[in-house]
Amino acid sequence: MQSLDPRQTSCFLSAVQCGTLRAAAEQLALEPSTVSRNISALEKVLATTLVERGRLGVRATEAGELLISFLSQQEGALDLLQSEFDALAGMKRGNVAIAAGEGFVGDLFDNALAAFSLAYPDITFSLSVGSTEDVLHQVTSEQAHLGLAYNVPKTPQVRVQTSCAQPLVGLVKRGGPYDTEQPFSLDDLAAMPCAVPPKSFGIGAMITAVEAKQGVRLRAVIETGSISALKAFVRNDMGCTILPRFVVESELSAGLMVARSIPRAIFPDGQSSLIRKEGRKLPQAAQLLLKHLKSMSAFT
Amino acid sequence: MQSLDPRQTSCFLSAVQCGTLRAAAEQLALEPSTVSRNISALEKVLATTLVERGRLGVRATEAGELLISFLSQQEGALDLLQSEFDALAGMKRGNVAIAAGEGFVGDLFDNALAAFSLAYPDITFSLSVGSTEDVLHQVTSEQAHLGLAYNVPKTPQVRVQTSCAQPLVGLVKRGGPYDTEQPFSLDDLAAMPCAVPPKSFGIGAMITAVEAKQGVRLRAVIETGSISALKAFVRNDMGCTILPRFVVESELSAGLMVARSIPRAIFPDGQSSLIRKEGRKLPQAAQLLLKHLKSMSAFT
DNA sequence: TACTTTCGTTGCGTCCAGCGCAACAAAGGT
DNA sequence: ACCTTTGTTGCGCTGGACGCAACGAAAGTA
Numbered sequence: 001m002q003s004l005d006p007r008q009t010s011c012f013l014s015a016v017q018c019g020t021l022r023a024a025a026e027q028l029a030l031e032p033s034t035v036s037r038n039i040s041a042l043e044k045v046l047a048t049t050l051v052e053r054g055r056l057g058v059r060a061t062e063a064g065e066l067l068i069s070f071l072s073q074q075e076g077a078l079d080l081l082q083s084e085f086d087a088l089a090g091m092k093r094g095n096v097a098i099a100a101g102e103g104f105v106g107d108l109f110d111n112a113l114a115a116f117s118l119a120y121p122d123i124t125f126s127l128s129v130g131s132t133e134d135v136l137h138q139v140t141s142e143q144a145h146l147g148l149a150y151n152v153p154k155t156p157q158v159r160v161q162t163s164c165a166q167p168l169v170g171l172v173k174r175g176g177p178y179d180t181e182q183p184f185s186l187d188d189l190a191a192m193p194c195a196v197p198p199k200s201f202g203i204g205a206m207i208t209a210v211e212a213k214q215g216v217r218l219r220a221v222i223e224t225g226s227i228s229a230l231k232a233f234v235r236n237d238m239g240c241t242i243l244p245r246f247v248v249e250s251e252l253s254a255g256l257m258v259a260r261s262i263p264r265a266i267f268p269d270g271q272s273s274l275i276r277k278e279g280r281k282l283p284q285a286a287q288l289l290l291k292h293l294k295s296m297s298a299f300t
Numbered sequence: 301m302q303s304l305d306p307r308q309t310s311c312f313l314s315a316v317q318c319g320t321l322r323a324a325a326e327q328l329a330l331e332p333s334t335v336s337r338n339i340s341a342l343e344k345v346l347a348t349t350l351v352e353r354g355r356l357g358v359r360a361t362e363a364g365e366l367l368i369s370f371l372s373q374q375e376g377a378l379d380l381l382q383s384e385f386d387a388l389a390g391m392k393r394g395n396v397a398i399a400a401g402e403g404f405v406g407d408l409f410d411n412a413l414a415a416f417s418l419a420y421p422d423i424t425f426s427l428s429v430g431s432t433e434d435v436l437h438q439v440t441s442e443q444a445h446l447g448l449a450y451n452v453p454k455t456p457q458v459r460v461q462t463s464c465a466q467p468l469v470g471l472v473k474r475g476g477p478y479d480t481e482q483p484f485s486l487d488d489l490a491a492m493p494c495a496v497p498p499k500s501f502g503i504g505a506m507i508t509a510v511e512a513k514q515g516v517r518l519r520a521v522i523e524t525g526s527i528s529a530l531k532a533f534v535r536n537d538m539g540c541t542i543l544p545r546f547v548v549e550s551e552l553s554a555g556l557m558v559a560r561s562i563p564r565a566i567f568p569d570g571q572s573s574l575i576r577k578e579g580r581k582l583p584q585a586a587q588l589l590l591k592h593l594k595s596m597s598a599f600t
Numbered sequence: 601t602a603c604t605t606t607c608g609t610t611g612c613g614t615c616c617a618g619c620g621c622a623a624c625a626a627a628g629g630t
Numbered sequence: 631a632c633c634t635t636t637g638t639t640g641c642g643c644t645g646g647a648c649g650c651a652a653c654g655a656a657a658g659t660a
Contacts, residue, residue: 003310003378006303007618021637031620036637038618048385055627055636063385070381074374078303081370085348085363307647321608331649336608338647355607355656 004042009071011038012050016064020057076142076280083283096286097126099135099144101201102227103247104272104298108148110250111296116289123285131200131225139277145286146293147275150244151202156278161290163273164299166244168203169259173237183261184240186216193239195222195230206270207242214266231257244270246297272298304342309371311338312350316364320357383583396586397426399438400448401501402527403547404572404598405429408448410550411596416589423585431500431525439577445586446593447575450544451502456578461590463573464599466544468503469559473537483561484540486516493539495522495530506570507542514566531557544572546597572598 014024015035025032043050050064060068100108105127113125128138132152138144140157152160170189172178178192196218197204204223211217222233230241231248234257242262251257274293276282282290293299314324315335325332343350350364360368400408405427413425428438432452438444440457452460470489472478478492496518497504504523511517522533530541531548534557542562551557574593576582582590593599 003306003375006305009303020635022635032637033621033639034619036639040638046382046385048388053637055629057636063388066381066384066388070377073377075303077370077373081366082346084366085346088348088363088366320606322606332608333610333650334648336610340609353608357607 004045004071005038008038008042008045009067011035012042012064013068013071015039015051015058016060016068019059023057072142079283080281083285087284095124095126096146096283096289097128097138097144098146098148098289099128099130099138100148101132101135101150102129102225103150103203103243104148104296105129105227106250107246107297108293112289112292116292120285120288123288131198132202132205133200135275139275142277142280145276145280145282146290148272148293148296148298149202149275150272151206151270152273152275158275159278161274161276162294162299163271165269166246166272166298167264167269168206168242168262168267169245170240170242170262171234171248171257171259172240173234174255174258176237178237178240179258180260183263185263186214186266189240189242189262189266190216190218192219193221194218195224195233195239195241196220197225197230198223201225202270203243206267210267242267244272244298246272249297274299304345304371305338308338308342308345309367311335312342312364313368313371315339315358316351316360316368319359323357379583380581383581387584395424395426396446396583396589397428397438397444398446398448398589399428399430399435399444401432401435401450402429402525403450403503403543404448404596405527406550407546407597408593412589412592416592420585420588423589431498432502432505433500435575439575442577442580445576445580445582446590448572448593448596448598449502449575450572451506451570452573452575458575459578461574461576462594462599463571465569466546466572466598467564467569468506468542468562468567469545470540470542470562471534471548471557471559472540473534474555474558476537478537478540479558480560483563485563486514486566489540489542489562489566490516490518492519493521494518495524495533495539495541496520497525497530498523501525502570503543506567510567542567544570544598546572549597574599 011024011028011030011034014027015021018024018027021035021039022032025035028035039051046063046067048063049061050067051058052061098108117123126144128134128144130138132149135144135147135149136152136155136158139147140155146161150166152158170184180188196207199205199208207218219239221239222229224230227243227247230243231251233239234241235251245252245259248257248259252259274290276290311324311328311330311334314327315321318324318327321335321339322332325335328335339351346363346367348363349361350367351358352361398408408427417423426444428434428444430438432449435444435447435449436452436455436458439447440455446461450466452458470484472492480488496507499505499508507518519539521539522529524530527543527547530543531551533539534541535551545552545559548557548559552559574590576590
């Protein structure tokens with residue numbers, strides 16, 4: 001009964017993920033020859049070909065796909081084992097991988113992670129920031145334990161742990177030329193330059209849907225996934241952006257910008273959601289964090 | 301995300317199985333210092349104590365028990381992966397473990413394994429020979445993939461893949477003093493010396509049941525599980541033995557002995573069965589062999 | 601109580617398995 | 631036709647892992 005050498009399997013996984021042995025070598029800080037040899041050794045141990053090789057790089061064979069799946073399951077099982085150890089020892093330790101829309105980041109740190117880290121100093125985090133699509137993908141592919149996103153589409157693979165209606169508001173510089181000092185009508189919005197997120201973001205998708213439904217087009221001067229850029233757009237009085245209120249709590253408090261509501265007839269309420277993969281057993285640390293994330297502004 | 305080094309885990313498993321590091325070292329052909337270091341390294345990687353150490357040796361901690369369980373599951377998953385590889389590649393390779401009553405051995409080789417091995421030269425076999433009880437145990441404890449036995453009792457753990465009614469016949473030397481040249485009555489059988497298998501054999505159990513029911517006792521001069529011995533008993537004209545016909549096909553063809561039928565009123569038909577453990581997923585090679593075994597004389 | 605035996609551990613020296621480097625052949629791109 | 635990038639292989643180097651020896655601790659025995 002043979003067993004698998006972690007150095008060999010990590011070379012294999014990296015190679016099929018990167019697409020070439022040389023890219024894998026770079027990722028692993030090894031030489032291509034090392035990666036090549038380790039994969040060959042693994043193929044010998046398992047007596048099967050794991051990758052197709054060529055000038056265009058490598059691709060997993062069907063057997064390779066089986067091994068990827070096996071290793072993924074094994075990693076999950078090892079995570080579980082580790083968290084069982086942690087639970088057993090009464091220690092709260094581990095790493096939690098979070099994928100979040102950038103809009104959540106301020107809220108996440110201000111209203112959750114700061115206090116949590118104080119209580120559990122041995123728990124670490126991996127935070128990746130991206131679109132609603134990215135968050136969804138990270139959660140379903142088990143690269144992230146938890147996801148924070150806006151307007152997550154319903155999918156059987158994802159369990160919405162908690163969510164909250166979060167209407168979009170129009171954000172402009174207080175007292176600037178775009179500040180009409182009253183709720184925005186669609187005409188108001190259409191008349192001024194806007195900065196919006198792309199469609200892969202929950203907000204961007206919603207804006208696109210409203211444009212289609214209302215037969216109107218916003219003057220999207222800037223389209224970006226960067227919340228900082230959207231904020232900077234407003235801060236510099238270049239026009240208006242449309243975001244959920246919780247994204248800019250601190251800027252509103254500081255009086256840098258004002259939020260004007262938009263009638264529900266134009267923009268129905270969106271949802272901010274805390275998600276996890278359905279059926280995935282989370283390590284202890286992630287389960288602990290789950291409870292704390294409910295105190296975020298996004299969910300109140 | 302750490303992973304487990306097979307050298308470390310094998311030292312750990314051996315130590316908890318053997319009870320001392322020194323015994324494990326001996327088993328693994330290593331030095332005690334090596335085993336000690338490997339276990340310590342594993343504990344460091346997992347950040348938990350896996351064994352309690354003392355003058356009386358080592359014992360797994362609760363965390364250690366979790367790891368043992370994990371490694372066992374991993375080994376099972378790896379076996380399955382390997383057989384998936386085999387199936388995928390269309391390669392006919394692997395080892396099939398068979399447990400059989402000795403009576404099946406001739407039939408097994410003559411009518412199944414010879415042709416099968418020609419067609420699949422890379423498939424190997426482990427054959428253990430024993431009683432019906434032994435066969436049953438080997439199959440249910442997954443030491444054997446397939447079992448060949450006579451009069452297998454019904455049990456939910458066992459699936460009978462194929463079976464066939466196989467009446468017992470009286471076997472005597474052709475033309476010898478015990479050859480009455482007509483079917484045996486119970487009195488005939490009781491009057492001559494017999495060689496019979498023990499009760500743990502399907503045949504032996506059946507004989508015992510008939511003795512009880514008919515209120516008669518055979519002169520069991522020899523009781524043995526060795527089919528060769530039973531045949532030799534007849535070949536030397538020492539008396540009669542009682543077996544299913546397929547056990548002695550070649551001897552009958554060669555004219556060395558004759559088979560006289562026994563009325564069903566005395567011995568109801570027995571069953572020869574090909575069995576496997578219910579719910580166990582068989583490797584590809586065993587599944588292939590399964591089909592071929594149906595052509596044995598025992599099942600026609 | 602004193603001595604013996606067996607346990608796991610640690611210091612130290614040795615060595616070879618696995619690495620990096622360089623060069624190569626093959627295949628796709630320009 | 632030439633260039634670039636791919637994966638592979640020969641060869642030399644080295645440090646990680648091993649064996650050996652000795653140690654301290656704990657249980658067994660006389």
